[in-house]
Amino acid sequence: MTEGIYILANDVVFDQLIALLNSIEVNVGQKYPVSIIPYDDRLERVREEIKYRNNVEIFEDSSAIKLWEDFSAQIWQAHPDAYKLWQEQGISGVYRLGMHRRFCGFDGIFDKFIYLDADILVLNSLDYIFEQLNQNDFVVYDFQYKDLSHVYNVNSDKLLNIFPQSRLEREVFCAGLYAANKGLFDAEKRNYLLSNLQDGEAEILYKNAPDQTILNYMVMRSAIPSYNFSHHLPESERTGCCVTSPNFDERNNLVYDGENRLTYLHYIGLSSKLFSRLCSGENIDFPYRETFLHYRYLHEPDRRPKFNTKPKAYNAPPSFTTKVLRKLGLIGV
Template sequence: MKAVGIYTLANDAVFDQLVALLNSIEVNVSPDIPVCVIPYNDKIDKVKREIQSRKNVTLFENRESIQRWDKFADEVWAVHPEAKQGNLSRNGWYLSPLLRKLCAFDGEFEKFVFYDADSLAMKPLDNLLDKLNNYDFIFDDWEHKKSRENAALDITVIENSGLYKEENIRPKLHCSSFFGSKKGIFAPSELAAFKKLLIEENEIEWVRKWWDDAFLFNYMTLRCDRPLFNCTLSPNGQERTGNCANADPFVNINNVLYNQEGLKPIYRLHYMSYSSRDFARLCQGEDVNIRYRNEFLHYRFLKEPEKRPKQLKSPNIFTKSNRVLQKVANKIQAGIS
């Protein structure tokens, strides 16, 4: 058993992002901290080769844990109100095994931090890991600021249950792209208890969106009633920063990003809303509209500078037209599946 470590979730589709994340962890967190990659699916040939080339990186191979979380997701989502609407097709996103990231609770690290693969690590984790002496979950996001209509949980439904009020719910809302926690939380017996509440007591109605790992994770952290800390609610202003590449302004100092206001160091940059295809094309030399793309390219090709594109070029009209046609075809296929 190892005291601390990092998890991420990946497959070959996000290979470029995984390499960039691993390089940023090595440079900005620690060259010695162990990292474990949870397989998103079985398409991990490139991921396996990359893991073999790194001394501190391993593949999560606990099939029992993976199957348990997959089964939990399938059974719970099957009773969600949206699952019963015939106009929604259960393919693509709606069969996404994103909840596998919670296999981290069954892994070998006593304390851990999880990063989504579409992230860059920006600073050491010592302070965050220290907080796990007093809290069971650490988050660093602004989900608690969202309106009732866009919140992860249906606050009105939960309030009507008489169990929680909005002032108790809102500070506990969070995303799932970055979090710290501990081994052993959400053991099989606790998952069984959640499943009973969600299915038999219809608490699945608390979860606003179907097949969203973050929304279900919010239900679990609220319902288990364990101590939770969100850095964006910290009384220490230095801990309250942004993290989203597509929304927040940052300052680059030696390829490390800081909050523009006050030059506060951030834990990670999250490339939310950009697709893995965008990053693959960027790495192949295409001029893709991604904020902080130079920072991404720096870390992606940190160990292979000779492979970094010398110049970014816009795709030609033929390529653009083909992509538009492919998007249309994909939507039609999704609609009839």
């Protein structure tokens, strides 16, 4: 029985990937092999980096990638207006098609796996999550169920006909971190799901988080028993996970929610460009920046940027000069 970790990444998120791999190395160890699912073909820096990491490899199963990309494209073709709206926005084909490649884990090399987005740091043991897969086929630990609007089209009249409110309030999850057993979605199950979607259920999917909405639909519509630690841990033990929380403390290169150490910190909503600019020497401040920098430069501290100026907030409004230059088309948006 093999257990391992999948990460979806490419060179665009290189700095975040290095920080994540280093955080796994420090806080988990090398007991779980890591397979990097390529978001696309931009992998030159990633391939060079993993030469020096003996437990990390690239997911090379092109047939699995094609299978899940084709399946995802068929789903969105069943949607009443997704392709049309994306085309109007200048998007060719499926919006962020590479994000759907995360589903390859269901046909991958590990019998039990944890999937991680690249904008995550692992700050504690993952053993308890893997152990829960002995009782449940699908395991998460987040609070996405508090915000349904980023998972399904809440304006669809069909939503409550497909999933009762009680299920929506409890079973919805974030697709940034999840654990699962291999083989949950064989050809028969995929055909069943696609048939329902083509019969009109695709309307409930949320177009701006295409992979997240599909994964939630797949798990919930298949009636796969999922386990969310946020529902089961005592309140005194559970922690948040999102960088948007102002309540965490950074201590000793870890992050705490009260006295409880986070299992993972998800820099959700922060553009990969912020991390690239920071690592290029631009003094941009964002929540829990020091923890990211520690893990990013764990093995190359001499390359860590040194700042002599006051940091600029990542969400600071653009200056008057910048606004003028943008209006004149002299700089990008």
